[in-house]
Amino acid sequence: xxxxxxxxxxxxxxxxxxERYLLSFSGGPDSVFLSFILDKIGYEFELFYLNHxxxxxxxxxxxxxxxxAEKLKRKIFVERxxxxxxxxxxxxxxxxxxxxxxxxxxxxxxxQFNYNYALLAHTLDDLIENFFIRIFRGSGFGIPGMxxxxxxIIRPILNIRKNEIVSFxxxxxxxxxxxxxxxxxxxxxxxxxxxLIPLIEDIxxxxxxxxxxxxxxxxxxxxxxxxxxxxxxxxxFLNHIEFDSGKYLSLPESLRFLFxxxxxxxxxxxxxxxxxxxxxxxxxxxxxxxxxxxxxxxGIIHKKVQLEEKRLDIxxxxxxxxxxxxxxxxxxxxxxxxxxxxxEYFDLNDLFPPFFIRKREEGDKMVRFRKNRERKIKDFxxxxxxxxxxxxxxxxxxxxxxxxxxxFVARCERGKIKKETKDILMFKCRRxxxxxx
Amino acid sequence: xxxxxxxxxxxxxxxxxxERYLLSFSGGPDSVFLSFILDKIGYEFELFYLNHxxxxxxxxxxxxxxxxAEKLKRKIFVERxxxxxxxxxxxxxxxxxxxxxxxxxxxxxxxQFNYNYALLAHTLDDLIENFFIRIFRGSGFGIPGMxxxxxxIIRPILNIRKNEIVSFxxxxxxxxxxxxxxxxxxxxxxxxxxxLIPLIEDIxxxxxxxxxxxxxxxxxxxxxxxxxxxxxxxxxFLNHIEFDSGKYLSLPESLRFLFxxxxxxxxxxxxxxxxxxxxxxxxxxxxxxxxxxxxxxxGIIHKKVQLEEKRLDIxxxxxxxxxxxxxxxxxxxxxxxxxxxxxEYFDLNDLFPPFFIRKREEGDKMVRFRKNRERKIKDFxxxxxxxxxxxxxxxxxxxxxxxxxxxFVARCERGKIKKETKDILMFKCRRxxxxxx
Numbered sequence: 001x002x003x004x005x006x007x008x009x010x011x012x013x014x015x016x017x018x019e020r021y022l023l024s025f026s027g028g029p030d031s032v033f034l035s036f037i038l039d040k041i042g043y044e045f046e047l048f049y050l051n052h053x054x055x056x057x058x059x060x061x062x063x064x065x066x067x068x069a070e071k072l073k074r075k076i077f078v079e080r081x082x083x084x085x086x087x088x089x090x091x092x093x094x095x096x097x098x099x100x101x102x103x104x105x106x107x108x109x110x111x112q113f114n115y116n117y118a119l120l121a122h123t124l125d126d127l128i129e130n131f132f133i134r135i136f137r138g139s140g141f142g143i144p145g146m147x148x149x150x151x152x153i154i155r156p157i158l159n160i161r162k163n164e165i166v167s168f169x170x171x172x173x174x175x176x177x178x179x180x181x182x183x184x185x186x187x188x189x190x191x192x193x194x195x196l197i198p199l200i201e202d203i204x205x206x207x208x209x210x211x212x213x214x215x216x217x218x219x220x221x222x223x224x225x226x227x228x229x230x231x232x233x234x235x236x237f238l239n240h241i242e243f244d245s246g247k248y249l250s251l252p253e254s255l256r257f258l259f260x261x262x263x264x265x266x267x268x269x270x271x272x273x274x275x276x277x278x279x280x281x282x283x284x285x286x287x288x289x290x291x292x293x294x295x296x297x298x299g300i301i302h303k304k305v306q307l308e309e310k311r312l313d314i315x316x317x318x319x320x321x322x323x324x325x326x327x328x329x330x331x332x333x334x335x336x337x338x339x340x341x342x343x344e345y346f347d348l349n350d351l352f353p354p355f356f357i358r359k360r361e362e363g364d365k366m367v368r369f370r371k372n373r374e375r376k377i378k379d380f381x382x383x384x385x386x387x388x389x390x391x392x393x394x395x396x397x398x399x400x401x402x403x404x405x406x407x408f409v410a411r412c413e414r415g416k417i418k419k420e421t422k423d424i425l426m427f428k429c430r431r432x433x434x435x436x437x
Numbered sequence: 438x439x440x441x442x443x444x445x446x447x448x449x450x451x452x453x454x455x456e457r458y459l460l461s462f463s464g465g466p467d468s469v470f471l472s473f474i475l476d477k478i479g480y481e482f483e484l485f486y487l488n489h490x491x492x493x494x495x496x497x498x499x500x501x502x503x504x505x506a507e508k509l510k511r512k513i514f515v516e517r518x519x520x521x522x523x524x525x526x527x528x529x530x531x532x533x534x535x536x537x538x539x540x541x542x543x544x545x546x547x548x549q550f551n552y553n554y555a556l557l558a559h560t561l562d563d564l565i566e567n568f569f570i571r572i573f574r575g576s577g578f579g580i581p582g583m584x585x586x587x588x589x590i591i592r593p594i595l596n597i598r599k600n601e602i603v604s605f606x607x608x609x610x611x612x613x614x615x616x617x618x619x620x621x622x623x624x625x626x627x628x629x630x631x632x633l634i635p636l637i638e639d640i641x642x643x644x645x646x647x648x649x650x651x652x653x654x655x656x657x658x659x660x661x662x663x664x665x666x667x668x669x670x671x672x673x674f675l676n677h678i679e680f681d682s683g684k685y686l687s688l689p690e691s692l693r694f695l696f697x698x699x700x701x702x703x704x705x706x707x708x709x710x711x712x713x714x715x716x717x718x719x720x721x722x723x724x725x726x727x728x729x730x731x732x733x734x735x736g737i738i739h740k741k742v743q744l745e746e747k748r749l750d751i752x753x754x755x756x757x758x759x760x761x762x763x764x765x766x767x768x769x770x771x772x773x774x775x776x777x778x779x780x781e782y783f784d785l786n787d788l789f790p791p792f793f794i795r796k797r798e799e800g801d802k803m804v805r806f807r808k809n810r811e812r813k814i815k816d817f818x819x820x821x822x823x824x825x826x827x828x829x830x831x832x833x834x835x836x837x838x839x840x841x842x843x844x845f846v847a848r849c850e851r852g853k854i855k856k857e858t859k860d861i862l863m864f865k866c867r868r869x870x871x872x873x874x
Contacts, residue, residue, distance in 0.1 A: 134651075135647060135648050135651040136637070136641045136643065136647040136648065137643075137647045138646065138647035138648075138649070138650025138651055138654070139647075139650075139651060139654065140651060140653075140654020140655055140657065140658060141654070188640060188641055191640040192640065195640065196633075196636060196637070196640065199632060199633060199636060200573070200633070203628040203629065203632065203633065204573045204625055206573065206574075207573035209575065210572060210573040210574045210575035210576075211572050211573065211575075212575070213575025213576075213577075213705060214571075214572040214575055214577060214580070216577075217575070217576065217578070217698075217699070217702040218577055218655070218658075220577065220695065220702070221577060221578070221655075221658045221659070221662060221702075222658070223695070224661075224662045224665065224699060225658060225661045225662060225665070227665070227691065227692070227695065228661065228662070228664070228665035255661075255664070258657065258661040258664065261654075261657050261661075262654070262657060262658060265654035265657070265658075268647065268650060
């Protein structure tokens with residue numbers, strides 16, 4: 001088994017002995033297996049565990065996880081997060097919310113401690129489960145492929161079946177923690193795993209291998225298409241996608257239509273797209289569930305989502321549209337901005353809590369940092385070339401006195417950090433990318 | 438319901454009151470429903486029923502079918518065919534063999550009696566079942582689309598769910614015949630219908646609608662791809678596909694690779710295809726399960742199939758590779774050749790039964806019609822520009838004295854019809870196209 005994974009890693013050039021990795025660890029069989037194998041092969045990695053505080057046995061799990069890391073003589077980061085409350089507040093399903101939070105926390109550590117990549121213990125079974133979840137939603141281009149490497153994430157055991165893992169661990173007498181919620185039939189994924197996949201194995205012994213081949217064939221259809229449209233790069237966020245409009249506009253009309261059609265199928269497709277919609281080259285149009293804007297720089301397809309004002313307390317975080325926003329008291333200004341992350345620091349004593357996040361309203365104004373005159377925030381959006389369509393889904397961080405921070409756009413003059421500042425408040429905002437799963 | 442189907446037919450311009458149709462009728466709910474509705478709307482159609490002689494209740498079914506036609510005051514063709522024996526002899530699954538025979542017999546009537554199209558009572562459930570059958574086989578480009586119209590076939594109720602049909606018939610107190618083999622769990626299709634689809638409906642109430650959307654999205658990916666490769670026309674036969682090599686060869690290498698990859702996925706894909714394989718522009722190469730030939734006129738991908746010699750008795754038919762061959766005593770020479778069908782007539786008393794079909798062997802010779810000198814049959818293949826790869830899968834109709842007929846290529850001088858011929862023997866051969874299902 002070790003040899004097989006070694007071969008898979010080498011053939012696909014996934015890992016490198018000169019790099020440092022952070023392995024997302026849950027204590028379940030998959031991540032126990034991945035840790036065990038990579039430890040044996042001798043890669044440099046450490047563990048990250050997020051206690052979701054979801055279940056009564058959460059402490060027991062955390063204890064197991066810490067002991068496992070100790071036995072492996074690997075450092076482990078343990079964080080706790082009230083996932084249930086977060087999901088309720090943000091109207092997310094537990095599974096989706098937990099995934100988003102896990103990714104955010106993991107990414108934070110990757111950046112903070114300079115890891116090269118995060119390692120996820122996804123298996124072939126996860127791939128098949130995702131395939132079904134996506135086709136049940138009516139996806140097309142959103143059907144996941146065999147992505148061993150994606151942005152900052154690597155999946156070194158994506159070719160292994162879960163039952164192989166479990167029998168390996170049992171044979172080797174390696175302990176793992178069984179998450180009782182994995183058999184909770186109110187989760188679609190669990191029913192796919194516990195009922196659908198075994199049924200398919202029963203009615204067609206070669207069926208699952210066929211599905212894996214199909215996934216591969218669909219991936220080939222996707223890459224064929226991207227090739228045809230000059231490799232237009234699509235960036236997927238939680239509720240919208242962005243693409244290079246220059247390349248898009250240079251396509252003939254019939255290809256533009258197909259591109260739009262396929263891009264919509266990343267979500268769940270939109271059957272009401274008509275040829276008329278793509279007749280005009282630049283501009284906006286609305287479909288039943290989406291708004292589309294093509295401007296000189298970007299093409300954007302945005303799901304129609306309702307965004308209500310949300311309160312954001314200190315040391316809490318929330319999701320607003322496609323943004324993950326955190327509010328935290330900190331001791332220093334260590335976080336830096338990057339393409340997907342914006343951070344601003346404030347003198348807490350100059351602010352008027354409670355804080356809240358809302359979308360823009362007609363006539364919103366703000367005094368920008370290092371300025372002394374109020375201006376319409378519309379001008380700030382224009383300065384930063386934020387597409388019109390996105391402005392209606394953009395978060396404004398406010399206190400009782402007005403707008404404090406427009407992530408990736410501007411912050412206000414008020415509350416700036418001074419020599420004598422005692423209490424530093426940080427607002428960190430990340431655009432949520434939506435990849436494989 | 439009638440209104441809904443009328444709208445579907447009109448929106449998709451499926452049927453026309455000036456045309457005559459032949460409806461493939463089984464007595465089951467779907468075809469009873471289709472007949473009832475089209476009768477009400479007032480289209481001109483007649484019925485075709487093939488008694489498969491498979492089940493003990495076959496006579497009862499035939500009786501029901503005839504009575505139904507009588508009540509509807511529509512003409513019905515009733516044919517009988519020993520499907521089980523045919524499938525055994527040709528090593529086909531019952532379902533596949535029955536489908537091929539039904540198509541052949543139906544097509545025969547379409548040609549013979551000048552119908553415009555055949556009507557099939559396929560429903561949304563059939564589409565979903567086919568989707569699963571195909572993904573279990575590892576298909577990609579072979580995943581079926583919402584094909585309401587395909588060659589000589591029209592599917593006017595492809596947007597209707599089976600349970601809608603059954604409750605309509607029950608409400609209207611319209612009788613239908615229940616085929617007991619539809620609940621035979623040894624058929625993959627039946628288990629998909631009886632177990633998989635209900636499970637999906639249970640675990641995800643919107644899952645099936647999602648799958649229908651996915652099918653549509655995949656269809657769009659397929660048509661995108663065909664557009665990219667200059668609409669290369671692919672013809673699908675049972676065991677091979679043919680495409681225009683001129684267009685193929687004019688593609689850049691990377692597109693040729695993708696085209697080949699996707700074309701292979703019409704069957705079940707072939708993961709061992711390498712870039713090296715498409716480096717050479719013309720020529721042949723072998724993969725694990727396929728042989729590929731690119732020549733000046735055609736590109737051909739052929740499954741590796743074993744073809745053994747088969748006996749063909751009078752008034753019987755068989756399948757040899759991608760050909761359906763019939764041997765029949767007839768009174769006149771009514772059948773004509775067409776692109777997919779070749780026919781030759783012989784004076785039975787000049788032949789030496791039994792007849793058999795085999796593939797070519799080194800040194801095969803024949804005296805061609807209206808010639809008097811024996812020539813190598815290789816020359817005949819060359820004259821007719823039959824691609825080399827196909828020659829090894831081509832049927833030769835023989836008697837004890839030698840080769841009589843090479844369909845679509847040549848027949849022998851021996852046994853030609855004379856004024857004094859009493860017993861006419863017909864050999865009819867059709868290339869089996871493989872469409873949606």
